[in-house]
Amino acid sequence: MIVASVLLAALAVALAWPVPARLSRAAWPARAPGTALVVWQSIALTGGLSMIGSLLLFGLSAYGDDPITAVDALVSVTLAGRLPVGATIFQIGSLTFAFLLAGHLVLNLAATFIRTERQRRRHLDLVALLSDPVPGEPRTRRLDHAAPVAYCLPGAFRSVTVLSDGLLALLDENELRAVIEHERAHLQQQHALVLLSFRSWGNALPWFPIAHLAEIAVEALVEFIADDKAREVVDGRQLASAIAIIGSSGSTSGGPPDVDSPAADLRVDTRVATTRIKRLIDGPPQLSSSSRVAIRAAAAALLLTPAAVLLSLIMVA
Structure with a gap:
């Protein structure tokens, strides 16, 4: 899960500045504003999910080698009022911050x-x-x-x-x-x-x-x-x-x-x-219809990336 956490962190960083900064300077959004709006929504959602997902996976790595096992262990250990053996302060802090960040955004x-x-x-x-x-x-x-x-x-x-x-x-x-x-x-x-x-x-x-x-x-x-x-x-x-x-x-x-x-x-x-x-x-x-379709498909693929990473971890397990 550490590798997956790093990959999601890298995606979150890319969507936090270089990608949207370049999009904001591009000329094509004015030619296809509806498509550009879809891209911005995809960037925002994917960036948020990647950031929270990276923190969650890093924190859950202290509880198991795959998400399902880790979540089950998290519930059991938390109800027992103890911490998993070998857990570091960074992993516990990452898990806590993920829950706090998600709650903050929703509230x-x-x-x-x-x-x-x-x-x-x-x-x-x-x-x-x-x-x-x-x-x-x-x-x-x-x-x-x-x-x-x-x-x-x-x-x-x-x-x-x-x-x-x-x-x-x-x-x-x-x-x-x-x-x-x-x-x-x-x-x-x-x-x-x-x-x-x-x-x-x-x-x-x-x-x-x-x-x-x-x-x-x-x-x-x-x-x-x-x-x-x-x-x-x-x-x-x-x-x-x-x-x-x-x-x-x-x-x-x-x-x-x-x-x-x-x-x-x-x-x-x-x-x-x-x-x-x-x-x-x-x-x-x-923009031509084919260009708009291609951009929207890329935005959809981007949005599905965090879920695909999580699904790959579950399937490997």
Whole structure:
């Protein structure tokens, strides 16, 4: 199990910096944002599983030569209130840290979800009180605010797209339709849940540089995905025009700062907004279907690697 632990540790280290750092600088994600999002999710999950798995296997090596025997011995020895013969402080510490890390990540995810859901419910109540329905646009509310604002508020049982009077005054009918379709794409594809998971990862491991890098990359990708979904209904140039008009208005507001939801174009930084406009007007063609399939297959294989290592240990035993 020591060899397997080292292999998983090496994989965890690779996924902790060099691989995601290179992915964040690559040009192809903008051409296939959905596929790139799958890759980022695979990197995050595989990195976490590899890190915890490496610690677990190293710690379990004190209890046996294979995972099944080691887990059985761990239960027996723990219930008896003693330590295995020959166990080192590093093995016991590794096992303890693995359980603590896994618990920390799970509890942080649960806490982030609960806190975010409470904030969303409170904000949905405020929106319902302070805004009016937009005629002909279901689940869309008009907010009496001079700044150009558009954002979506997802919820378990209700969700809305919020538009301000300032936004409605700036955009023509086609540009407004483009913004609405962009926001609805966020809601339909549950981007809030994706962002929440990466935000939780960053909150749980604030000292982990790749967590912040991943969050930034994923925030940009969900905007690209929503843009692509919107231009299935409207001309991409209309959405690009809306982004440019809103950006040139001088407003820096967007979705509510205390609500973890993908908001409109105004919350995206200038660099991402510029990239979005270029993609919508004269961006390079999307990756070929074969390239997207190959990348997704590689992401799936990466995700299965920790399980494959564990399964190989069990089969050898």
